[in-house]
Amino acid sequence: DAGVTQSPTHLIKTRGQQVTLRCSPKSGHDTVSWYQQALGQGPQFIFQYYEEEERQRGNFPDRFSGHQFPNYSSELNVNALLLGDSALYLCASSRWGNQPQHFGDGTRLSIL
Amino acid sequence: GESVGLHLPTLSVQEGDNSIINCAYSNSASDYFIWYKQESGKGPQFIIDIRSNMDKRQGQRVTVLLNKTVKHLSLQIAATQPGDSAVYFCASRGMAYSGAGSYQLTFGKGTKLSVIP
Numbered sequence: 001d002a003g004v005t006q007s008p009t010h011l012i013k014t015r016g017q018q019v020t021l022r023c024s025p026k027s028g029h030d031t032v033s034w035y036q037q038a039l040g041q042g043p044q045f046i047f048q049y050y051e052e053e054e055r056q057r058g059n060f061p062d063r064f065s066g067h068q069f070p071n072y073s074s075e076l077n078v079n080a081l082l083l084g085d086s087a088l089y090l091c092a093s094s095r096w097g098n099q100p101q102h103f104g105d106g107t108r109l110s111i112l
Numbered sequence: 113g114e115s116v117g118l119h120l121p122t123l124s125v126q127e128g129d130n131s132i133i134n135c136a137y138s139n140s141a142s143d144y145f146i147w148y149k150q151e152s153g154k155g156p157q158f159i160i161d162i163r164s165n166m167d168k169r170q171g172q173r174v175t176v177l178l179n180k181t182v183k184h185l186s187l188q189i190a191a192t193q194p195g196d197s198a199v200y201f202c203a204s205r206g207m208a209y210s211g212a213g214s215y216q217l218t219f220g221k222g223t224k225l226s227v228i229p
Contacts, residue, residue, distance in 0.1 A: 004155070033216070042201050042219030043156065056216050090155050100146050101217065103155035 002027060004093050004104035012110045013081050021076040021107045025093030031055075032074040033101060034066060037088040049074050050096050078109075086111045124226045131189040133223045135202035140183065142204040146217065147176060147187045151198045159187070159200075189225075197227045 005024045013019050025032050031050045035043035045058035049068035068074045072093075078085055088108050092101035125131045137145070143164045148156035162169045162176045162185075169176050175188040185202050203217040 035219075040221070042203075042221050043217075045216040045218070048216065058216060099144060100158045100161050102158060103148070105153070105155040 004029075004091055004102055006089075006091050006104040006107050008107060009105070010108045010110075012112060014112050015081055015083060017081050018077065018079045019081060019109060021078075021089050021091075021109070023074045023076070023091030023093075023104060025072050025074070025091075026102050029093035029095055029102070030072050031094050031096045032068060032072065033092045033094075034074070034076045035090040035092065035103075036060070037090055037106070039087070043090055046076070081111050083111050085109065121221070122224045122226070124228060125192050126228050127192060127194060129192055131187075131192045131196070131225060133187045133189075133200050133202075133225065135185040135187075135220055137183050137185065137202075137204045139204065139206050139218075140180075142206055144205040144215075145176070145178060145185050146203050146205075147174075148201045148203065149196075149198045150201065150222070156201060192225075192227050194227045194229060197225055199224050 004026050007022045023032055033048040034046040036046055037043040046060050046064055047057040047066055048055045049066055052068045063079045065077045066074060086109060088106040090103050090106045092103045094101045146161040147159040149159050150156045160171045160174050160176050162178050167178055173190045177186045189196055199222040201219050201222045203219045205215045205217055
């Protein structure tokens with residue numbers, strides 16, 4: 001039974017570029033949440049998707065957007081990358097209304 | 113606003129001893145709490161959770177205690193092993209914003225547990 005999978009594992013971009021990160025939820029899960037984890041910090045909630053709609057959003061600018069597909073997989077898009085966007089981006093999945101959220105191993109994004 | 117914090121950033125324990133990791137939260141409306149373990153280069157791994165209508169919950173070698181009066185949460189690990197070395201995060205869930213199933217977790221900064229062989 002595959003857990004949450006994320007791709008790519010590592011990514012290097014330059015300022016001003018845009019990036020797309022991908023997530024496949026754990027089998028049986030229909031809800032995907034994205035978190036940003038800066039070095040030495042706890043994860044910070046970006047947004048959550050269910051039924052292909054954004055259901056909740058954390059304190060992140062509109063440069064951060066997402067999408068959920070009919071198969072429950074999800075993408076995180078970040079435009080106009082800033083140096084401060086360098087972080088580990090984590091995807092977590094769950095069943096709607098159920099706990100807990102299960103995390104993938106993340107995508108390490110480095111901005112040069 | 114809601115915040116979750118930990119009392120100590122690092123904790124060193126002898127192998128075989130019990131470990132206690134503490135966490136404070138500020139949002140009295142939080143109804144669900146969860147502990148995660150994060151090893152280097154990996155994502156957070158679920159350890160144990162507890163709802164606000166409980167004071168204690170036990171798992172395999174782990175116990176979570178919740179004191180709602182002082183808004184304090186702790187994770188106890190029995191007979192700590194080298195494989196327990198990791199960063200431990202507590203997280204809380206506030207009120208649902210758009211339906212019973214919608215929620216976000218608020219994480220603390222984490223406590224690094226080092227087990228001395």
